[in-house]
Amino acid sequence: MNSERDKRSPERDIAFDMARRSLWVFPAWVVLSGFIWGMGGALSSALGYVLVIGNLAAAAALMAWGVRTSPVALMGATLGGFIVRLAVLAGIVLGASQLSFFEPVPIAITIIASHLGLLVWEIRYVSLRLAAPGLDLQRPGKEQK
Amino acid sequence: MIELLAQADNAVDGLKAVGAGLGYGLAAIGPGVGIGLVVGNAITAMARQPESAGMVRTTMFLGIAFTEALALIGFVVFILLNFA
Numbered sequence: 001m002n003s004e005r006d007k008r009s010p011e012r013d014i015a016f017d018m019a020r021r022s023l024w025v026f027p028a029w030v031v032l033s034g035f036i037w038g039m040g041g042a043l044s045s046a047l048g049y050v051l052v053i054g055n056l057a058a059a060a061a062l063m064a065w066g067v068r069t070s071p072v073a074l075m076g077a078t079l080g081g082f083i084v085r086l087a088v089l090a091g092i093v094l095g096a097s098q099l100s101f102f103e104p105v106p107i108a109i110t111i112i113a114s115h116l117g118l119l120v121w122e123i124r125y126v127s128l129r130l131a132a133p134g135l136d137l138q139r140p141g142k143e144q145k
Numbered sequence: 146m147i148e149l150l151a152q153a154d155n156a157v158d159g160l161k162a163v164g165a166g167l168g169y170g171l172a173a174i175g176p177g178v179g180i181g182l183v184v185g186n187a188i189t190a191m192a193r194q195p196e197s198a199g200m201v202r203t204t205m206f207l208g209i210a211f212t213e214a215l216a217l218i219g220f221v222v223f224i225l226l227n228f229a
């Protein structure tokens with residue numbers, strides 16, 4: 001698992017693509033949350049978005065490290081990372097709940113909707129790329145997966 | 146009587162917090178098993194067919210992210226029970 005091929009990181013590409021796509025939707029959702037729940041709602045939505053993107057980025061980085069290292073490290077990084085990330089998410093939300101702007105409903109909606117929405121959005125592209133790799137348009141300077 | 150009602154109110158709050166914590170923990174068990182299965186099978190696939198590692202890793206990451214959504218649903222229930 002330590003070949004030249006493993007230096008590429010599909011996990012990071014996917015996490016980056018999801019973060020890039022979310023920039024289309026996220027500002028509109030923050031503004032909408034601001035209209036519905038006020039400034040606290042907008043800030044809570046922003047926090048939920050940061051949690052989701054940070055969670056995906058951390059998962060991608062841990063998995064990329066695990067693949068580069070060994071299968072045992074991959075298993076450990078994935079399962080250990082899962083527990084640690086859940087604990088960190090809970091810690092951040094418990095800490096943020098002490099702040100005055102915290103609104104539980106917008107943060108809850110943002111976490112579920114952005115995680116699932118971004119995944120479904122990404123999977124459309126990934127399935128097309130896996131089904132018809134010849135149609136994958138290579139970006140300049142980016143290696144073909 | 147008022148003291149009794151206040152105590153009952155405190156007990157309800159306490160039980161709500163205990164339920165939220167237990168729910169979050171229990172909601173993480175299923176995705177933990179699922180992620181273990183996904184990664185285990187992905188490692189087997191990469192060991193059997195190293196040339197398809199890129200595709201396997203892509204599918205593995207998406208599979209893990211979808212499985213993790215279940216734990217996030219538990220997390221959201223935890224937030225709503227504790228703070229809403």
